[in-house]
Amino acid sequence: MMNHLCASDKIVFDEERGEYICIETGEVIEEHRVDLSRETRVYAHEEWIERSRTGPVLTHKVHDSGLTTTIDSRGVIGRKLSALHKRLRVSNRERKLVEALALMNDITSKLNLPEYVKEEAGRIIKTIFNKGLLRKNKLAIFVAVAVHQSCKIHGVPVRIQDILTYVGGTKEEFWSAKMQIATKLGKIIPEATIDPSAFIPRIITKLKLPQSVAALASRIIANLRMKGVTEGKDPVGLAAASVYVASILLNTKRTQRDIAKAAGITEPTIRSRYRDIIENLMIIVNL
Incomplete structure (x- = not known):
């Protein structure tokens, strides 16, 4: 929020306009504010889908953080439009990231890992990608490192070998990738000590x-x-x-x-x- 002269108790949020306004001077303190919270209370997924106007919450499990439009793929025209939309949605640069996140979601699902571990692993993969470390020939092993790192952060007991079972790499490749990440980025985030x-x-x-x-x-x-x-x-x-x-x-x-x-x-x-x-x-x- 930018600097202003209005007292904090005089600032209100206009939900319709998405603006913070000073009720004393009429000054717009901040505009185009995105409200990330759910807009209504719901008790079932179907009810949430029916009532929601803002779409799902932001997520690190997909390359665009969930900020996308989904096109109905029913019917011949729908399938063609959906396929075209998917191609346009992903740039050439992002294809590796999309592939890495898809693999991460697959591994974490097979290991029955909780959603917060998936989210953290996705965040780590995006960090690795943005630093230019995500190479095509080593993509799977970097994903394995990200999943293991996320498990350590949250204190979830998973062995390296359990993860490598799904990516086909060796422990030597795993530790080599981990060292590359540590050298380039330093320690990604503090890790919890697993009991x-x-x-x-x-x-x-x-x-x-x-x-x-x-x-x-x-x-x-x-x-x-x-x-x-x-x-x-x-x-x-x-x-x-x-x-x-x-x-x-x-x-x-x-x-x-x-x-x-x-x-x-x-x-x-x-x-x-x-x-x-x-x-x-x-x-x-x-x-």
Whole structure:
């Protein structure tokens, strides 16, 4: 809002004109203001479609943030107009961005990730695109990095390998792309620290272990966190090692190989994190 002499309590918003007006002087403080909020209260998607005049809210999941017109594709003429509109809507420069966002939406849907993760991933992809980093031959791997980054930001537990399953890349390519982004942009946004306990249920389910093992493994993680042992450690490795120790203590032991397979990590990783547990916690067994 530009500088003005009107007191803040004298400014009103004219919804019909989209203007902020000083009621004392009549001065237009700001015009052509876009109201991004929903205009009516609705209780079903169909009702929202029927009542809405402003269209959907802005989104990072599509290249134009949702600011577009949709043409009915029914009928021969409708299909032709719709196809022509889609071609005109996307410039040659934006085709890579459209492809990247389409892939991101596909991956996040297959992984059942929440909408806020999709939105953040779309924002990151647009940042990468605007900096000229989104290359055709590396598009899929950059999308994988964006999805993983978004998951870390929001503390959603997803392994790199789970994402790579859908893009066909390697971990080496993933880390190379991540380094390129970090070098060009610096750290994209602060990341949340993912709680290793978030990975325990998945491991427990795959190994068909009782919930008592999950509860004890979570207690082990909590004690490691209090001692600062979890800092800088792979959360999946810590979760797997905690399950391994808990299964031994509760007489439901699984081999390191079985747990490593269930967690999607290597046996040496479990052994390293197992040593962290043994060296930092005093475990008392009541006989």
